[in-house]
Amino acid sequence: MFCIDCGEAxxxxxxxxxxxxxxxxxxxSWRCSNCKVCELTGMATKNELSLLYCECCDRSISMELLLNSRE
Incomplete structure (x- = not known):
């Protein structure tokens, strides 16, 4: 697999x-762990552990975004 952003294999x-x-x-359109971003905002997070990954496509979304949407 090749990362769509950095091209690393x-x-x-x-x-x-x-x-x-x-x-x-x-x-x-897969991204490696170094290039993962929130797929909704396109923003990188300071803490990779704050991203939730889809079990089917491996795309990610920020937990902060989900938590803020509940308020």
Whole structure:
């Protein structure tokens, strides 16, 4: 797999990406852990642990965004 942002190559197993349920579009737009951003805002977070990852496409969303939307 290649990161869409930095272009670095990863073995699909080593990346931890859910390859069994990712379609061609999700695979082509995959980001490595160094390049992950909130998919809704496009913003990088200071803490990678504040991102939630989809189990089917490996895209992420900021937990802060979800928590603020509940208020």
């Amino acid at each position: 990863f073995h699909s197993f080593c990346s931890g990406a859910p390859m069994e349920c990712m379609d061609t579009v999700a695979t082509a």
